[in-house]
Amino acid sequence: MPYTVSVLFLVLGWIPLSISMRPLSPDPCDPRSLPKPQALRLDQMTVLINGYAESRIPLLRSIAAAYTTSPSVASVLILWGDPSTPSETLSQLTRNLSVSSAGTAPITVLRQSSDSLNARFLPRPSITTRSVLICDDDVEIDSTSVEFAFKIWASNRNRLVGFFARSHDMDLSRRAWIYTVHPDKYSIMLTKFVIMKTESLYEYSCEGGPAMAEARGVVDQMRNCEDILMNFVVAEKVNGGPVLVGAEKARDWGDSRNGGSGQEERAWEVGLSRRSDHRKRRGECIRDFHRILSKMPLRYSYGKVVNSIGEQGLCDKGGKLVLCDHQVTQ
Numbered sequence: 507m508p509y510t511v512s513v514l515f516l517v518l519g520w521i522p523l524s525i526s527m528r529p530l531s532p533d534p535c536d537p538r539s540l541p542k543p544q545a546l547r548l549d550q551m552t553v554l555i556n557g558y559a560e561s562r563i564p565l566l567r568s569i570a571a572a573y574t575t576s577p578s579v580a581s582v583l584i585l586w587g588d589p590s591t592p593s594e595t596l597s598q599l600t601r602n603l604s605v606s607s608a609g610t611a612p613i614t615v616l617r618q619s620s621d622s623l624n625a626r627f628l629p630r631p632s633i634t635t636r637s638v639l640i641c642d643d644d645v646e647i648d649s650t651s652v653e654f655a656f657k658i659w660a661s662n663r664n665r666l667v668g669f670f671a672r673s674h675d676m677d678l679s680r681r682a683w684i685y686t687v688h689p690d691k692y693s694i695m696l697t698k699f700v701i702m703k704t705e706s707l708y709e710y711s712c713e714g715g716p717a718m719a720e721a722r723g724v725v726d727q728m729r730n731c732e733d734i735l736m737n738f739v740v741a742e743k744v745n746g747g748p749v750l751v752g753a754e755k756a757r758d759w760g761d762s763r764n765g766g767s768g769q770e771e772r773a774w775e776v777g778l779s780r781r782s783d784h785r786k787r788r789g790e791c792i793r794d795f796h797r798i799l800s801k802m803p804l805r806y807s808y809g810k811v812v813n814s815i816g817e818q819g820l821c822d823k824g825g826k827l828v829l830c831d832h833q834v835t836q
Contacts, residue, residue, distance in 0.1 A: 535712035550580035574609030623732040644760035651753035666748035668700035685788035695748035697733040731791035747807030
């Protein structure tokens, strides 16, 4: 039976540190191994951080530690996706986390049994909440925005809620689906940061029969597009698009447009989006999913939910046209 290295600690003054070998469930889709939905708590969420590159560990430590301080976070699971990483490296990560974490939410480091991107959506018995926050190891979100996004999800529990949106579209000249960005609409929420109901993990990994199995195979073949497939799954269930939320500060270290020479500034070098054909490959995924699933469930959403409401009217103050609640100094 395959095993995973699991390291758990609580940041409550004195920090007990334990390292254990825990067997993976032979069938993560066995509902008997999962908590009953009615037993899951609604007032908090579980954070699932996808980690892979050792060069990003310092950044991962900072991001994971920040999530432990959020009152909306029940626990943080770091899903380590490189099975070849030495156990000592992950043990050192855990020891460093025990020092740097300032919150009360427990952190677990789980070594995945494979490097499949599908594994980030596996149902897990350790998830005790009705919602999960799926995020990458190179995106930092301010705490106020995290709390606001969770509040918005609580009012839209069947939809994907996040900060990073993209779109699908039809290239009429080629009569083919493409992956793109529109300035006024969106249909895909990226897993850089996205909140969803926990049941969506089961729907992605365990339902859909042979067609979904083939679609997950495309994810493995392309080593990409698991987020697009999750958007297909959720949009099909709700017949609607995701919800885009405005963040006060969303630092994306993995964006290839980053510059600089420091270790964190170069985090983008190991990201999937750095590939020159990234957008083309994701367009191929959309076309493959459409063909395999025989449907196009993606739906457009419009607008963005923001955390503050300012004055919209303009007034003449001192010969200047400014927002009416703006104070003009003479």
